Amino acid sequence: MSKTQIPDPQADGRIFYDMAAAENPCFGCGACCYHYRVSFYHGELDTQPGGFVPAHLTSPVSPFLACMRGTETGSGRCIALRDDGRCGIYNQRPSTCREFQAFLDDGSPHPECQRLRQLYGIDVVAK
Ligand code: SF4
Numbered sequence: 001m002s003k004t005q006i007p008d009p010q011a012d013g014r015i016f017y018d019m020a021a022a023e024n025p026c027f028g029c030g031a032c033c034y035h036y037r038v039s040f041y042h043g044e045l046d047t048q049p050g051g052f053v054p055a056h057l058t059s060p061v062s063p064f065l066a067c068m069r070g071t072e073t074g075s076g077r078c079i080a081l082r083d084d085g086r087c088g089i090y091n092q093r094p095s096t097c098r099e100f101q102a103f104l105d106d107g108s109p110h111p112e113c114q115r116l117r118q119l120y121g122i123d124v125v126a127k
């Protein structure tokens with residue numbers, strides 16, 4: 001288990017991951033924030049009961065799905081990604097972002113994270 005990635009098990013069996021407030025490889029990266037369409041169930045929008053993702057930063061995808069603005073077609077920058085490479089809505093980010101892992105459970109770098117970093121010319125993560 002990586003010291004910088006903190007698992008947060010959910011009641012429904014999913015595992016979310018928080019990154020340590022101090023040093024972690026996501027600072028200054030954001031490759032996953034401008035590669036995918038970052039879509040999620042619309043019930044996570046703050047316009048829905050119990051929702052938390054700022055709806056004004058999202059676009060509708062379907063009657064039940066929304067995505068972060070800027071990522072509608074993939075290969076677009078999420079509107080919440082700050083210029084310093086950090087998430088501007090970290091505590092309100094959607095489940096999609098919370099489930100993406102920088103590290104596997106054994107603490108080794110996650111291959112998909114590494115693939116994206118290499119794709120965008122960012123140094124790979126050391127264990
Ligand atoms: S690609 Fe990996 S290191 Fe970069 S922000 Fe995403 S999870 Fe973090």
Ligand code: SF4
Nearest residue numbers: 033078080081087097
């Ligand atoms: S909400 Fe935050 S973590 Fe999620 S894609 Fe946008 S900038 Fe990245």
